[in-house]
Amino acid sequence: MNPAHQAQLEAALQQVTGFIYPNEAELHWSILVVIYPYITGLVAGAFILASLEKVFKVKDLQPTYRLALLTALAFVFVAPIPLQAHLGHPERAFEIFLTPNPSSAMAMFGFVYAWYLMVVLLLEIWFEFREDMVRWRQQSRGLKKLFYWLISLGSRDVSPGAVAFDHKAVYAITILGIPSAFLLHGYVGFIFGSVKANPFWSSVLMPIVFLFSAIVSGISLVLILYYITTLLRRKTLDQKCLNALAAFLFYALIIDLSLESLDFIHRLYESEESIEILAELIFSKLFISLAIVQILLGTIGPLLLLAFALFTGLPNELKRLAFFIAAIFVQVGIFSTRWNVVIGGQLFSKSFRGLTAYKLELGGQEGLLTALGLLILPFIILYVLLKLFPPWDDARTDTKPTEG
């Protein structure tokens, strides 16, 4: 055996308790597989938030609508990268488009993803921004002009009729988009929930729990982004919008918590043979990341903070700060939710008699640095997108451009 691997294995073995099978000492799904559901969740959540404004006509959320769409886009570009980086032969992943195997849930992800990116997100954003792109093209010079021309596909028509059509198209796509976003993240839960052999994952509730945690994470991310971008642009925050965001975050958190509790109680009541090792897992290896970070800091804490800020007569400045802090904690909580599912699910032996440990590397293809890079990448993409397609109301069409 390669000495480096041996040293690694030895370090892992020191952490093993009880009896485990020989192939369980090392975890196969690393931190990259934690990041993948985390990022897809943010995509689905941000999109569902955007559709609240469009389909359910929550007017208060209007200032975040376009920001939410671009956020979803920036993150969806990065969503498959952790999986690719996790593969030994990333290039083979494209085979699923050439010769799709319909009985493989993993293969179907390619199609769900392609559908969501191409048909839902890009189309919606294109119709939403088309009018502005035409105007930006008229106002810019050189390469930038060429870029807007290309990206608007040479479109010029900004007559009221055409713009009205855009709005209708956006509406229709959003309606199509909601089930698609549900599918995208429900699918991720499905992948875990359908692993029969793993009692920690195998649960029909998994897709639904994933979905609601996605909504929670998406709303809180957009809240954070709206807060920060507005402050950076030295504009005033729209208190009504923040209130609405915080209220939705609050309700989504309650549903999320209830679903997770339901799952938990259900497992306790069923008390299958795995329950003892799962209890041991939760009280030893996962205690900090599950009980403290996910439940206490990531769910109960933000719930109390949000409730306090929403339903008491706190001054607006403090309210906003409370929302912001709650949203940050929610992000930390959701990340540890993903961690607990992906890593936690691999920490116990299939013999139900022992626990292993996960040793996170610093460098390397699946190390901490790669993971951090992949978490920062969507923000860089988002920055570029925000520069190219400013979603702010003040950047929008105030003077209608002339035909041509």
Next chain:
Amino acid sequence: MKSGKIPNQVLQVGFVFLLVGTSMILVRQHFIPESFGELGHYRADAVGVIASHEIQFAGWQACMECHEDQVAAKNNSFHRTLSCETCHGAAAEHASGEAEEDPPLPTGRALCLTCHRYLVSRPTGFPQIIEELHEPAKLCHTCHDPHDPTPSERPESCSGCHAAIARVKAVSHHAPLDCEVCHEVAPEHFLRPRSNIPRKPFERAFCGNCHAAGVDTPANFRGVDLTAFEVPKVDQDTHGGTLLCWQCHYQHSPEAR
């Protein structure tokens, strides 16, 4: 835009989708191998490619012609399920008489230890040794013929394969009891252990044969005279509730005092 006409932007987007769609179809046509799907979800031509690989392994039947002794020895030994080439490496070329060199003789300890080093996950009864304790620094084949590995002093009893249990029992209160007192073992178990699994006691009354209060210590229990021992007695109906005795006492090394 006039009503009733397809709006411009739909045409533009449609054009892009058409472009992406057709290029995907072209790419697929170019990259999907022709024979894909003919026989199943794979490239049918792969079968031909694999079949055309040069044959490396001959199988033990091929060795019979020239190495009758080894084949006969192996096929009647504990190694009967192994193939010759498991240890000697691929030898098709040699078997066809074209090889310049003879197949290697794997005489080091390492090869044997791949299978016989003690590992918890190996099934009970599989012959295992702790390398450092078992004749260290001597080559295995000096004592075990690889083709008939039964040790020179063939263990007459169960300890050859159930050494751990035998060792524990030898120093326990049950030391005077042979394994056969509690297990009915067919002689075939020594040859094909897994297809002739011995019987294990399955009820409390079995231990009661010797330990139930009111039952005299048997002078001949399956050939063992126990009168010399002080067999401790318990009330079989109440002692330990309804649990099986070996849920509390390890049968191969019972402890109570």
